[in-house]
Amino acid sequence: MGIIGNWLASDEGPSRTSGQLRVGSMASGMEVTLPYVALRGARPGRTLWLHGQVHGDEINGMVAALRFARSLQPETMSGNLVVTPTGNPQALDARRKRNPYDELDLDQSYPGSASGLITERLAHALFEEVRGVADVLINLHTMNPLFDARPYTVYKVHAESSVSEAEVLAAMAPFYPHVACRQDVGGKGELPGNIAGALDYQCLAAGICAFMLELGSGSRLEAETVALAERGFSTLAQQMGILAGPPQPAATSLRRVTRRGWITADEGGLFIPTTRAGERVSEGMSIGDLLRLDGQQTAVRAVTRDGVLIGLRSDPVVHTGERLAFVAWEWDTVPLA
Known part of the structure; x- marks a missing residue:
């Protein structure tokens, strides 16, 4: 000891x-x-x-x-x-x-x-x-x-x-x-x-x-x-x-997540989120936009399944491959005694 x-x-x-x-x-x-x-x-x-x-x-x-x-x-x-x-x-x-x-x-x-x-x-x-x-x-x-x-x-x-x-x-x-x-x-x-x-x-x-x-x-x-x-x-x-x-x-119950993953940026620019940490996202939904320095704006690639945003990037400056969001992809509800 x-x-x-x-x-x-x-x-x-x-x-x-x-x-x-x-x-x-x-x-x-x-x-x-x-x-x-x-x-x-x-x-x-x-x-x-x-x-x-x-x-x-x-x-x-x-x-x-x-x-x-x-x-x-x-x-x-x-x-x-x-x-x-x-x-x-x-x-x-x-x-x-x-x-x-x-x-x-x-x-x-x-x-x-x-x-x-x-x-x-x-x-x-x-x-x-x-x-x-x-x-x-x-x-x-x-x-x-x-x-x-x-x-x-x-x-x-x-x-x-x-x-x-x-x-x-x-x-x-x-x-x-x-x-x-x-x-x-x-x-x-x-x-x-x-x-x-x-x-x-x-x-x-x-x-x-x-x-x-x-x-x-x-x-x-x-x-x-x-x-x-x-x-x-x-x-x-x-x-x-x-x-x-x-x-x-x-x-009295917990949302138990069994699979998580990252959403990353395909291109560089300024990330403008349209969602908030903790929110649910649905299949086909984008979590925000990327504003390029030439003034063009494109939506972040849509998610392919429902998820829960565990963490969402607040620093807007992003490069290709950088993380935009940490997402729960699979979960269940566990009752507690």
């Missing part, structure tokens, strides 16, 4: 602490660390772990998790809360998705390596703390900064995990996601890379209920999205027995 787990297991009563997990150092001697905030309740119970900012441009989850932790009083809790607001501090400082010192995607690097590149060492330092401590972990993300998106969730199914898909779906319900995307780990995903290296998938392998909560758009603070996340954390903590009080509402 790591530093955080040992502190939580102490019998010294309800308390709040914060600290830094050391990972390494820079050439200048500056330390590379992972900050954390931990709350130990007055009575034993389960542990909710909120992990923010896997990528350096994912801000909303960081703010929501830290504000939620500030709102709690350990004396009223049964169980624990841990917040690791940044898993990728160098990417955060650089205001970019990936760590600039090795260009690896942190969320494809878990459980990491104690002797690897800096991103792999960051992943290892965190996962050694999480393993055997967290009961539920939320991997906090946002959509690409170039896109608008309503809050949604992404999750994997691990065939050998002790955590069922139903448990994961139930943990998502307090956040009212407009879609809950079931991601295929075995096949090719929407993006290249090691999907099984995601933090939530490795948590499932370790018997921890985990999923990705996508909170709006990157590199911007969205007050309504942050407030939604805070309410969801509170409801989930209550469901876990960490917080007391009258039951808070949660979604």
Whole structure:
């Protein structure tokens, strides 16, 4: 058990602490660390772990998790809360998705390596703390900064995990996601890379209920999205027995997406959307127009089937092949107990 787990297991009563997990150092001697905030309740119970900012441009989850932790009083809790607001501090400082010192995607690097590149060492330092401590972990993300998106969730199914898909779906319900995307780990995903290296998938392998909560758009603070996340954390903590009080509402069903994909631009120009993120699109419908610099305007190629817009590009400057929208193509409705 790591530093955080040992502190939580102490019998010294309800308390709040914060600290830094050391990972390494820079050439200048500056330390590379992972900050954390931990709350130990007055009575034993389960542990909710909120992990923010896997990528350096994912801000909303960081703010929501830290504000939620500030709102709690350990004396009223049964169980624990841990917040690791940044898993990728160098990417955060650089205001970019990936760590600039090795260009690896942190969320494809878990459980990491104690002797690897800096991103792999960051992943290892965190996962050694999480393993055997967290009961539920939320991997906090946002959509690409170039896109608008309503809050949604992404999750994997691990065939050998002790955590069922139903448990994961139930943990998502307090956040009212407009879609809950079931991601295929075995096949090719929407993006290249090691999907099984995601933090939530490795948590499932370790018997921890985990999923990705996508909170709006990157590199911007969205007050309504942050407030939604805070309410969801509170409801989930209550469901876990960490917080007391009258039951808070949660979604009674989820729209489970089993296939997603991108709409890309055939030609360059200025993208003028005629739709909004979260909306349904019907077969034969165009999501917007491309305005060329010679003044000509053409409609984006029509979709060939019904879909739901998960994310829609808000940056109008596009080149051939660039992404215009992230779309759910197949889904069903799952009732929740």
